[in-house]
Amino acid sequence: MREFFQTIGRSLSHARDWYHAQPWWGRLIVVAVVLVGAVFLPYLGSVPGIGPQIITQGTDWYTALFHMSYYVLLALGLNVVVGYAGLLDLGYVGFFAVGTYAIALLTSPDSELNANWRWLAALPVAIMASVVSGVLFGWPTLRLRGDYLAIVTLGFAEIIRTFADSTTLLRGDRGFSSVPHPPGTKGNGQPLFGDIDARPYYWLGLAVIVLVILAIRNLDRSRVGRSWLAIREDEEAAEIMGVRTVKFKLWAFAIGAFVGGLAGALFAGENGFVNSSTFVLQFSILILAAVVMGGAGNIPGAILGGILISYIPDRLTGIQVFGIDAAQYKFLLFGILIVVIMIFRPQGLIPSRRRAAELRDREKEAAPQ
Amino acid sequence: MDFHALFSDFGTETTTGLATGAVFALFALGYTLVYGVLRLINFAHSEVFMLGTFAAIGIWGVLGYTENSAAPGVGMLIVLLVVALVAAMLASGTTAVLLELVAYRPLRRRNAPPLAFLITAIGMSTILQEAVGVGVGRYSTHRNPVGAPVLIKPAVVLSFGNTKIYSYQVLLVVTALVMMYALDRFINTTRLGRGVRAVAQNPDAAALMGVNKNRVISLVFLLGGLMAGIAAVMYVIKIGNTSYNAGFQLGIEAFTAAVLGGIGNLRGALLGGFLLGVVENYGAALFGTQYHDVVAFVILVLILMFRPTGLLGESLGRTRA
Secondary structure (H helix, E strand, O other): OHHHHHHHHHHHHHHHHHHHHOOHHHHHHHHHHHHHHHHOHHHHHHOOOOHHHHOOOOOOHHHHHHHHHHHHHHHHHHHHHHHHOOOOOOOOHHHHHHHHHHHHHHHOOOOOOOOOOOHHHHHHHHHHHHHHHHHHHHHHHOOOOHHHHHHHHHHHHHHHHHHHHHOOOOOOOOOEOOOOOOOOEOOOOOEOOOOOOOHHHHHHHHHHHHHHHHHHHHHHOOHHHHHHHHHHHOHHHHHHOOOOHHHHHHHHHHHHHHHHHHHHHHHHHHHOOEOHHHOOHHHHHHHHHHHHHHOOOOHHHHHHHHHHHHHHHHHHOOOEEOOEEHHHHHHHHHHHHHHHHHHHOOOOOOOOHHHHHHHHHHHHHOOOO | OOHHHHHHOHHHHHHHHHHHHHHHHHHHHHHHHHHHHHOOOOOOHHHHHHHHHHHHHHHHHHOOOOOOOOOOOHHHHHHHHHHHHHHHHHHHHHHHHHHHHHHHHHHHHOOOOHHHHHHHHHHHHHHHHHHHHHOOHHHOOOOOOEEOOOOOOOOEEEEEOOEEEEHHHHHHHHHHHHHHHHHHHHHHHOHHHHHHHHHHHOHHHHHHOOOOHHHHHHHHHHHHHHHHHHHHHHHHHHHOEEOOOHHHHHHHHHHHHHHHHOOOOHHHHHHHHHHHHHHHHHHHHHHOHHHHHHHHHHHHHHHHHHOOOOOOOOOOOOOOO
């Protein structure tokens, strides 16, 4: 098992090192090729030979692609919290829920607020609500040590879910229907974001992902990113060296919440229906699995992880294993993957170089057992 | 806020709360023991408990007692209880020890960062939960609850005012107290218990003094598992069914109980368990039953913010127990 992961890991690390060895225009070409590939991904099914094997059968391929796009967004957001700042957040679905519910409350005709806003008008409010909730939840809890923080974030997510389940304002299981889609019309006057064709949502998601990546990447290379690094490696030492740990941890929470709320708004806009059953704890764990699998603290890793956790279950839908639909096994599968990766390749499939070095250092310090 | 509901049923809320608290207390021991020694929140402990509940119901099924069976006589009842206790303790204890061997030991060997332990624990918890929830073919529970036979008819032992105390509630509370006393004695007076306290105090120094650290850690997981097995039988008697996610919410509550009493502190787990059981019932009466589960979380957040060491103070090694 160890060899298997090392082989995969080595080739992925080689690819990463090769990419970093290129001159700036070489890297640009690689990025452009990947991006163009992503844009044309909906047409993969028409590629003869491998195409029909790759696309999902039980799920509409365009919808599956849209799923991938918001899972990737969530993985990117959680990666900031867990990967960069090293804060284990088990309630990430809470921010996703805040974004989704803010959109539903403001736009759906079922809402008691009777606001009936359009999706685009509600979007900034949803994101702000998510960021505010991130700061509000973060502020009292960030003084806690790592493992306590994990439990408390889990508690917050469950509190949000309980409220969604049992208050009349949030409508519990009945949910909000006919949440409006994003705006825009095609040349022939038809709405751009319709009910059937999910491709526009995928492209919208892709555009948002590119913007988020640019923002996070720049933030990571700034003073904020270096503070996160210091906090992750040794919080006490960072504090002694003058890093304002609570402030920068709050930054990580707020940015994670921002991206989570954004993903929630996209989800609400595409799905058109929002109820409390989406926001279960397993959802948070799934996103955590994405970050850990891909390689915490690394943007390509988070993207790969997000794609995997969304693609694998969608691909398995409709296939019977032991008399049960294979997609039912998704949480089991990802549970196993989390443990196996933690034991055999703790740095993830595409680790950040610095992260891998940190782990190697710790291994050297280990006392012989 | 419904103060009338709170005060009109105050006695009943207290007694049922104490019965629930007994389950919390035994469940919380697993968290407290492991945390005291390894500084790890053993997330998968809730699944150790859950497997215990299935073992108890399973063994009753094998003996011919299913959901719809009539309540047995006293002699048979004792036999059934003992058999269930043995089965559940065996299942939970084995799971806990295997969990440590398979998942945590490789990480310790590599001196992995604390985050890695916690993530692995979450992974193991998901695996065990889903394995029971999804299962394979005929052995799938299809995520439905599995019913247990009603072994003890709810008989009133004592009653004053509108407060009634039932036989099973007495059984639960007494079992918790007895097991807690036994465990407390074990940790404080035996040679193995001294090893546990030594490793909790300072693992490296203990290892230098000739304590076998790995064996102590296995022992701690075993003890936590055994207590979870007892808690599992008590839970099945009290609730009457179990499901693949039975451990999740209860695990959070038990962990809250451990933190409330002071994590790593055995007597704290007992105090925290009973206290939480009672306070949760008061909270549910005050704010409505749908917020029953939220009470535990709110208490947890409040303690962690204002008194993170809990009521009786942290640490298995430093204080007396």
